[in-house]
Amino acid sequence: MSQTFNALQMAEDHIIDLDSKLLKRKLRSTKSACDTKVTIDDRQLKAFCSNDYLGLANHPSLVEALAEGAQKYGVGSGASHLISGHSIAHDLLEKKLASFQSQHIPNVRALFFSTGYLANMAAITGLARLAASGDVSIYSATLNHASLIDGIRLASAQTKATVAIFDHQNLDALDAMLDQDRRSLKMIVLDGVFSMDGDIAPVSKLIEIANQHDALLSIDDAHGFGALGQHGHGILEQFNVHSERIIYIGTLGKAAGVSGAFVCATAPFIEWLIQKGRPYIYSTATPPAIAHTVLKSLELIEGPEGIRRRQQLNQLITVWHQEMHFSHWEKIPSCTAIQPIILGSNANALAAAKLLDEAGYWIPAIRPPTVPVGSARLRVTFSANHRIEDLSELIHTLNVIEQKVSKDSQS
Numbered sequence: 355m356s357q358t359f360n361a362l363q364m365a366e367d368h369i370i371d372l373d374s375k376l377l378k379r380k381l382r383s384t385k386s387a388c389d390t391k392v393t394i395d396d397r398q399l400k401a402f403c404s405n406d407y408l409g410l411a412n413h414p415s416l417v418e419a420l421a422e423g424a425q426k427y428g429v430g431s432g433a434s435h436l437i438s439g440h441s442i443a444h445d446l447l448e449k450k451l452a453s454f455q456s457q458h459i460p461n462v463r464a465l466f467f468s469t470g471y472l473a474n475m476a477a478i479t480g481l482a483r484l485a486a487s488g489d490v491s492i493y494s495a496t497l498n499h500a501s502l503i504d505g506i507r508l509a510s511a512q513t514k515a516t517v518a519i520f521d522h523q524n525l526d527a528l529d530a531m532l533d534q535d536r537r538s539l540k541m542i543v544l545d546g547v548f549s550m551d552g553d554i555a556p557v558s559k560l561i562e563i564a565n566q567h568d569a570l571l572s573i574d575d576a577h578g579f580g581a582l583g584q585h586g587h588g589i590l591e592q593f594n595v596h597s598e599r600i601i602y603i604g605t606l607g608k609a610a611g612v613s614g615a616f617v618c619a620t621a622p623f624i625e626w627l628i629q630k631g632r633p634y635i636y637s638t639a640t641p642p643a644i645a646h647t648v649l650k651s652l653e654l655i656e657g658p659e660g661i662r663r664r665q666q667l668n669q670l671i672t673v674w675h676q677e678m679h680f681s682h683w684e685k686i687p688s689c690t691a692i693q694p695i696i697l698g699s700n701a702n703a704l705a706a707a708k709l710l711d712e713a714g715y716w717i718p719a720i721r722p723p724t725v726p727v728g729s730a731r732l733r734v735t736f737s738a739n740h741r742i743e744d745l746s747e748l749i750h751t752l753n754v755i756e757q758k759v760s761k762d763s764q765s
């Protein structure tokens with residue numbers, strides 16, 4: 355038996371090991387559009403688990419815009435942006451995305467990517483490569499999303515950057531670490547809304563710290579863009595902050611309901627990413643029809659419909675707080691559409707998800723390494739398409755199944 359075959363055989367052993375630790379994940383295929391009710395295995399389930407916060411993923415105007423975009427531009431871009439894949443639809447979208455952050459970042463420009471994962475890789479490695487090798491420090495928040503962590507790992511491998519971890523709830527520690535730092539490029543990298551906890555980064559204080567220590571601040575607003583701020587422009591609008599130190603990353607497959615992502619920053623940095631950002635340069639451009647659809651989504655987000663949808667979302671969050679206040683489920687305080695219920699062990703999280711499934715709900719168990727060991731959870735999320743009655747029914751079901759799941763904080 356050859357070495358290669360043996361190595362591939364080990365994959366099966368690893369899977370068996372994952373399964374024995376209750377960490378094996380399962381794909382489930384939907385037969386319907388992303389919405390508050392989905393069809394899986396010929397059953398209809400009420401979904402409280404997507405990131406489609408504004409309920410736009412199946413919006414008729416966006417379905418129409420995608421068809422219109424395909425009629426106009428075809429279905430593929432054919433090449434990377436710098437070869438022949440860049441279209442006027444990408445240009446129009448980037449201008450609009452930049453306009454969303456123009457009050458918050460001076461001389462702002464936007465760059466569109468096919469995914470948030472790629473946008474983070476490009477932004478973080480692009481920043482680190484601005485300074486000489488070994489002269490970069492990266493400060494990463496404890497609960498950062500995997501795409502930030504992987505971007506930091508790659509940046510560190512490429513530039514010998516030093517990486518330090520900080521707790522975003524305890525910025526004094528970050529401040530103290532920066533105080534000792536004599537490297538010329540210091541970058542603070544974190545989620546705007548933490549994807550598995552739902553809490554919001556203290557952006558104003560972070561900008562203060564960045565100013566004080568001459569650091570840059572890279573904020574991934576994947577879960578805030580579209581949902582936060584009066585016009586849905588995201589976390590910078592919500593806190594009314596302004597700084598040339600901000601590198602803002604937003605994704606377009608969550609509240610915007612479509613697909614893709616972008617980086618917004620002062621124009622020279624964006625030009626640097628176009629010239630030297632490998633994840634941008636060496637990847638096929640997103641189909642222009644998608645850019646055309648996102649443009650329509652931005653129109654909805656910013657306009658009266660977006661405002662109405664954010665109001666509905668906020669109402670759902672209020673009702674959740676009111677009606678779950680007396681329940682014994684362990685909740686993480688969150689004022690966003692992400693409301694985690696901590697079960698502790700993988701077994702308990704899986705048991706709760708199964709009971710919910712039997713009751714007609716789709717809320718999968720989230721386990722390590724997505725969340726820290728011992729904090730497996732149900733990640734309940736809301737969409738503006740949920741009605742208040744839908745939420746009250748879910749809360750009633752949660753109260754019924756609470757008795758059946760014994761909480762165990764040990765994994």
Ligand SMILES: Cc1ncc(COP(=O)(O)O)c(C=O)c1O
Nearest residue numbers: 469470471499501549574576605
């Ligand atoms: C905080 C955060 N950043 C980035 C991403 C990646 O974005 P995308 O799905 O567009 O790759 C996600 C989730 O998907 C996320 O939760």
